[in-house]
Amino acid sequence: MATLLRDTVSFSKQFNDAFPTIVFSAALCTFPAAISYLFLAYYGNAHKSEKPSTLPVPAVESWIPWIGKSVQLMRDPLTFIVESRRKYGPLFEMTTWGSKLIVATDPGMLMSLEHQCKDLNPSTSRVDAFRALTGIHNSERMTEVMGTRIMPVSSKILSPSGTLKSGLMETFNERLMYNFDVLTAELKANGPKTMRLSDFISYHLFCASTNSLFGPTFPFDSYPHYAVISSSIQILHSPMANWPFVARKARRARQGMIDALIKYTEDWWHNGGQIEGVSQLVGQSLIIMKEENLSIEEAAGSLLISLWGALFNVSAMTYWLTAQLLVDEKIYTNLREEAVDKHYMEAPLLESAALETLRTGSVPPPTRSVDADAEIVVDGKRYFFEKGSRIISEMSGYHYNPDVYADPHSFKSERFFDESLPRPKPFGEGHHFCRGMHLAKLEIKSFISHTLKHFSLKVVGSKELPKLKRAGLIPDVLGSDNITLEISLRD
Numbered sequence: 001m002a003t004l005l006r007d008t009v010s011f012s013k014q015f016n017d018a019f020p021t022i023v024f025s026a027a028l029c030t031f032p033a034a035i036s037y038l039f040l041a042y043y044g045n046a047h048k049s050e051k052p053s054t055l056p057v058p059a060v061e062s063w064i065p066w067i068g069k070s071v072q073l074m075r076d077p078l079t080f081i082v083e084s085r086r087k088y089g090p091l092f093e094m095t096t097w098g099s100k101l102i103v104a105t106d107p108g109m110l111m112s113l114e115h116q117c118k119d120l121n122p123s124t125s126r127v128d129a130f131r132a133l134t135g136i137h138n139s140e141r142m143t144e145v146m147g148t149r150i151m152p153v154s155s156k157i158l159s160p161s162g163t164l165k166s167g168l169m170e171t172f173n174e175r176l177m178y179n180f181d182v183l184t185a186e187l188k189a190n191g192p193k194t195m196r197l198s199d200f201i202s203y204h205l206f207c208a209s210t211n212s213l214f215g216p217t218f219p220f221d222s223y224p225h226y227a228v229i230s231s232s233i234q235i236l237h238s239p240m241a242n243w244p245f246v247a248r249k250a251r252r253a254r255q256g257m258i259d260a261l262i263k264y265t266e267d268w269w270h271n272g273g274q275i276e277g278v279s280q281l282v283g284q285s286l287i288i289m290k291e292e293n294l295s296i297e298e299a300a301g302s303l304l305i306s307l308w309g310a311l312f313n314v315s316a317m318t319y320w321l322t323a324q325l326l327v328d329e330k331i332y333t334n335l336r337e338e339a340v341d342k343h344y345m346e347a348p349l350l351e352s353a354a355l356e357t358l359r360t361g362s363v364p365p366p367t368r369s370v371d372a373d374a375e376i377v378v379d380g381k382r383y384f385f386e387k388g389s390r391i392i393s394e395m396s397g398y399h400y401n402p403d404v405y406a407d408p409h410s411f412k413s414e415r416f417f418d419e420s421l422p423r424p425k426p427f428g429e430g431h432h433f434c435r436g437m438h439l440a441k442l443e444i445k446s447f448i449s450h451t452l453k454h455f456s457l458k459v460v461g462s463k464e465l466p467k468l469k470r471a472g473l474i475p476d477v478l479g480s481d482n483i484t485l486e487i488s489l490r491d
């Protein structure tokens, strides 16, 4: 049916184009043909004004079939998106590995597409991502339960007022302080310590986030598994995930993490009662999973997905902000001074620097698949979206648009002192916008503020910002780390 519709649309367009020639020949032959010309000309025009013909989405030119510009997109999405947007406009299409990818680069576009078309589906890419992360092959059921039952609960708990009431930040900070006390004792005993910046950030954020979500009975010693998954996510997301020698370590770590989460849940799952200190978010999610008859493995997998969702982007953004302040003495000094006398929720420079981080940092773009041929209006033009295409909403074209943000490639910690400047949009939009955005911003700011209050940080060796690696379109910020940090106690 959909193909028939498309063929009909394309035939009617060809017919309209060729129409004058056809009718001119007929009119030469007979008078009735002239009558038919008048009739058809009227009908053709009336038809045209009733239903404007669709435009194809502007396509990125490439002379390599099947691969198209995939390599450029994967290697350096920022340059590719910014340049393509300049050349083709805010909506363009390209071929990647044989399939069509439509890139929407302006805020509001994904939301408008979703409002107009019910056949844009987030599930296909999620099912794949859930499978990669958990190793559970049949991840459709987990995806459905999370989307239909757990999401409404999360939306409520993670709303701005819900976040403040939830106690999530208190338990996050509690564990962060505990970890920093342990580190302080270690530095007092042994002097300064060197480590990779990503290890410092990832470990302490892991402990603080898991404590806030799962409570103190969470097996914090599972961190090494999380660290391996985090640094090999590109393998788990690729066909290499099934290659025994390449993926063995990553798959073991993934199973280790699932086993740890099963152990954490087991007693409650089989015997009921209470999990000590568990957040309302995780507590209610577990009750729903049980009601929906998920297995304990699926429940553990779903918890891992939630943890990943809550931690991955926060760690990446926190890394990016810390890296910026480590390579720029002025930002470091100013934020450090502010951290002493201002609470992280009321620190204007930290707020602005965090927004600048959200503008310049990379996030995996929201992805939708087009489940049926559709005609969708964008900026007053009606476009044809072919079934089977994928759409990504990639905000870097907007975040690096010099008409919106002057000198967009420079990291300016004070940029957002200008309140008239549009706020960055890394949290998605439409039906599936990020529910954790308020919590995320608080966590990033708390981490930076407490770190600067307690410790002195110094880069050992090169002060160059890392070149970002990617797993497909997923930025591997921590895996790209090239900064060695020397940490000591703040005088």
Ligand code: HEM
Pocket (backbone or CB within 6 Å): 122, 151, 154, 158, 309, 310, 311, 313, 314, 317, 363, 364, 365, 366, 367, 426, 427, 428, 429, 431, 432, 433, 434, 435, 436, 437, 439, 440, 441
């Ligand atoms: C800087 C940190 C974060 C960034 C940049 C970020 C970004 C995003 C984006 C772009 C989406 C939309 C995905 C889509 O449309 O397919 C999303 C969805 C979501 N995020 Fe975040 N996120 C962050 C932190 C968090 C945190 C801390 C939590 C929870 C504790 C969270 C919970 C969620 C949830 C539940 C969704 C799914 C909404 C749905 O499917 O309806 N996020 N996030």
